Amino acid sequence: MVVGRTFHYVLLLSAFLAFPQSCGTNPASLPPTPMPLIEAADAEPTDAVAPEIASARLGQKGWEVPELLVEPLARDILPESILDAPDRDLAPAATKYDTVLVARMSGTPLNSVWEYRTDPQGKVVGFEFSNRGGNRILPQRYNIDQNHFFTRDFQFRFEDRARQDMHLFLTDWAPSRDRQFRLSELMNSVIYFFPRTYVPAITETAGRSIVTLPTGEEVEFDAKTHEVLGGVFSEGPVDLNPDKTARKFAGVSYTGKGLVVRANARGTDPRLGTMATIITPSQAAHAEKGIGSYQCRVPSTELWEQEGAVRFKFSTDEEFDRYLVSRCGFGLPRNDADLMSASLAQ
Numbered sequence: 001m002v003v004g005r006t007f008h009y010v011l012l013l014s015a016f017l018a019f020p021q022s023c024g025t026n027p028a029s030l031p032p033t034p035m036p037l038i039e040a041a042d043a044e045p046t047d048a049v050a051p052e053i054a055s056a057r058l059g060q061k062g063w064e065v066p067e068l069l070v071e072p073l074a075r076d077i078l079p080e081s082i083l084d085a086p087d088r089d090l091a092p093a094a095t096k097y098d099t100v101l102v103a104r105m106s107g108t109p110l111n112s113v114w115e116y117r118t119d120p121q122g123k124v125v126g127f128e129f130s131n132r133g134g135n136r137i138l139p140q141r142y143n144i145d146q147n148h149f150f151t152r153d154f155q156f157r158f159e160d161r162a163r164q165d166m167h168l169f170l171t172d173w174a175p176s177r178d179r180q181f182r183l184s185e186l187m188n189s190v191i192y193f194f195p196r197t198y199v200p201a202i203t204e205t206a207g208r209s210i211v212t213l214p215t216g217e218e219v220e221f222d223a224k225t226h227e228v229l230g231g232v233f234s235e236g237p238v239d240l241n242p243d244k245t246a247r248k249f250a251g252v253s254y255t256g257k258g259l260v261v262r263a264n265a266r267g268t269d270p271r272l273g274t275m276a277t278i279i280t281p282s283q284a285a286h287a288e289k290g291i292g293s294y295q296c297r298v299p300s301t302e303l304w305e306q307e308g309a310v311r312f313k314f315s316t317d318e319e320f321d322r323y324l325v326s327r328c329g330f331g332l333p334r335n336d337a338d339l340m341s342a343s344l345a346q
Contacts, residue, residue, distance in 0.1 A: 081203030232256030296328035
């Protein structure tokens with residue numbers, strides 16, 4: 001599909017991108033660039049008093065994390081930023097189309113907020129934002145009037161708030177040699193984080209958007225540009241090479257102490273018919289433990305269902321750990337206190 005130069009094609013593309021957002025969530029579809037919204041959620045702080053102390057073992061059986069005594073911060077009362085354990089292990093067997101994408105607050109410029117998905121019960125099941133250029137990561141600016149769709153999109157998804165399918169979907173948009181933006185040339189990546197102790201959360205403070213990953217670790221983004229500023233992500237520029245065959249996937253790397261699974265694909269879902277890379281925390285850490293390999297490449301067919309809803313095949317960390325030991329010769333990190341988010345220690 002080619003984004004044309006006429007107003008007719010711009011409207012057509014806008015309708016195409018907005019359709020999956022208004023109709024629901026489809027993990028197997030390509031993630032669109034967030035478009036202007038017509039619905040806004042009231043996410044302002046209320047007078048409700050949060051519990052003074054939260055104490056729980058949030059890990060799965062056999063994967064408990066140290067007991068946490070957490071005094072909630074002022075930023076943590078927003079509905080999309082509550083740090084909590086997954087509601088269940090299994091995601092729905094079939095894809096649902098009943099989620100709604102809404103803005104965090106009304107009256108705020110689009111490029112300075114995130115958007116989040118809610119289910120019919122009002123629970124948050126995902127959030128997303130885009131770097132729209134004019135910065136070191138993406139010098140070119142997004143401008144729909146000029147057919148410039150430059151973006152780096154971050155979509156954190158956790159359908160049904162289930163442990164099974166919590167993931168980050170990354171997309172880099174860049175034009176080809178003829179300066180056209182084609183859906184078939186989107187640089188898509190999917191990343192799963194382990195251990196899966198928490199449902200991802202997001203909040204804003206002091207001009208920064210703070211994302212908590214399933215491992216409990218944090219990533220800091222510039223609240224306006226959505227560049228990575230710190231935490232357990234490092235980030236390189238969007239590859240604007242007009243030669244699509246030489247273009248690289250999103251230069252976003254995980255630097256934390258958990259384990260990640262990543263797959264890449266141009267123009268399609270990276271979880272279908274590809275090779276996935278499983279990366280353990282660090283080569284040095286595993287060398288100390290006598291583990292020779294710290295990276296493992298496997299067919300995506302071993303990790304994700306290839307028909308129907310694209311679900312990760314291992315709904316619990318215990319199941320995935322057994323697979324890793326058998327297939328790759330290493331398992332998941334266990335009870336590592338360094339995985340706990342820094343904010344939990346405050």
